[in-house]
Amino acid sequence: CWAGWGEVYFMGANFEDSLIYRQWQHQGVEWQRHEPRLGVMPPDRLSIHYLFDDMAWSRQSRDRVSRSPSGRSQTNLAWYLDWIRESLPDGRYVWVANNSLGDQEIGLAGERMPAECHGLNRWRDHTQCVLLGSYLQFTGDELFYQYYRTSTADIRGMRNSQYYVQQLTRTNIRCYDSDLPVTAWVPTRREALDILKYFRGAQV
Secondary structure, three states: OOOOOOOOOOOOOOHHHOHHHHHHHHOOOOOOOOOOOOOOOOOOOEEEEEEEOOOOOOHHHHHOEEEOOOOOEEEHHHHHHHHHHHHOOOOOOEEEOOOOOOHHHHOOOOEEOOOOOOOOOOOOOOOEEEEOOOOOOOHHHHHHHHHOOOOHHHHHHHHHHHHHHHHHOOOHHHOOOOOOOEEEEEEEHHHHHHHHOOOOOOEO
16 A cells, blocks of 8 residues: 555554554564654653562452451552552542543542543643553454464553553653653553663663
């Protein structure tokens, strides 16, 4: 469909982790990176905090019950929310969760941001962003991924990364002329490292 065009540019966040990039690469397309002249984020502007070390965050692990050293038992989601309330008592933050979780069920004091937030700029003054969603693809698509030699684990990582980075870039981190520090709060080390791939100057 691109016959007759001298050059074709694709522009989008996290493009190298998109399905079209991976699929067309397997079909023989040779991608070339174009470096636009954009502002550069100061290396120490973004900090990423996480709670769990050895866990893959999903709806199943989120709802799984675990026990503290003191013997107290509750879901991993409850532990995460307790950590957020203790760390951010003033409630001056935005947070994002799966649509299956209601506001009352989460019970956070901050302002909720929709998971699908592309192009929305009303949170650009916020410097604290709490992320607790899990964006897995449907298992019925597994044969589709296998056909293009892309594993479901890769898809999970790409999809989660795209959602998390889009949500994080709704905050003050999108303002290149700002020097305010921004903090992201995520459930596990895996999400922290996913974000770090796209904000390589960030501190974890």
